Amino acid sequence: MAEEQKKVRFVIERQDGPNDKPYTQEFDVDYRPGLNVVAALMEIQKHPVTVDGKRVAPVTWECNCLEKVCGACMMVINGKARQACCSLVDKLDQPIHLAPARTFPVIRDLLIDRSVMFESLKRIQGWVEIDGTWEVKDAPIQNPYTAATAYEISHCMTCGCCLEACPNVGPQSDFIGPAPTVQAYLFNLHPLGKFDAPKRLNALMGKGGITSCGNSQNCVEVCPKNIKLTTYLAQLNRDVNKQALKNIFNH
């Protein structure tokens, strides 16, 4: 007689459509060493039967890289915003509670619409202008110290953990959130990107920009890439203050 299969209980907050009411369903998944939340969700997808034995529509979620690089599988796991792919079942309290990150519009179940962050990146000009009528020569020299900081910030995968944790991001506020704000600093550090620094700083001074930060510092606690968000927010605060003085006294 084989040993009884160990099960992992998942309590999942589900929602059939963007405007439907949320409800919860519980699922048992066969335990195996190294099981993570995405793998467990895949098991549920193969066999979408609740603990009551009811066959239901499979749980919808989003994932892509499965190695904490793309940010797509961000969800609320046991109350905390994090990536499902690197959330090991062995390290989580059971039953494991899964919920969508409700700072963003929910499309279905755990699938959310994070396009608001893309809009924010457009607003802060999160790119470097390279196309023009000029001749493109060698790449400009990077200061290696600056490059180390830029490398750190460039790890941001727009997963949205910091927005989910931030008390100032949500339907009650127009704050664009820590991730897109700090991206402005990344592009301001770039040897070519810094030409547009005043544009980005002025964008950050607008409604919902960096001034909506309330220093709760949840962002730096939850960032899965350990980006020193509060440090760069403080640096950007310095930079926008200087920009404001220029705006006042240069015209």
Next chain:
Amino acid sequence: MYNVTFYLRRLHSLVGLLVLGIVILEHVMTNASSLGGPEAMNSGLAMMEMIPKPIFYGLEIFGIAIPLLFHAIYGIYIALQANNNPGRFGYMRNWMFTLQRWTAWYLVPFLIWHIFYLRIYTKGICGVPMSYELLDSYFTNPIVVVLYTLGMLAALFHFCNGITTFCMTWGIAKGPRVQSVVSVLSMLLFLAFALVTVAFMAHYVLF
């Protein structure tokens, strides 16, 4: 277009620390002088009365009333943009963030009551000047004592935590080490002021 939000937020921060901070310090010092007995406090209050009336009213209106109204009204707007979540994210600074807003919610009705009763009704309408005796008799009601002690502690916490967030908002304290040093120092300042507050409130009640 002209980044109105930016200037309002920065003005809110400046007014809170520099203008209302001075008002709070004045209240702590004047009340602390009651520990030296009625004469010490009354002579201090008499010195303030020596300021010519137009200047005194000017200070009250432009140094307290307008900054306070701006800070309170814009502050309510700011507080309404927060969805406090220390239950889900119980980190130290998130608790401070939440307490900053909770103390503010207490201070709005408290200050309306405090200013209308003591400044506008008692001093303004009834013409009773501030004195040790007035406060001593006012603080015989235990409810008033509790609400005033809470009001003073809330204002002091709001001010001291405000020093920390001011240093972050203005980009003065950038890195995590200096930010925690500023945070600890401002909370020590809060503890010191809180002790003084408890001392003079106890003095009003006991003597």
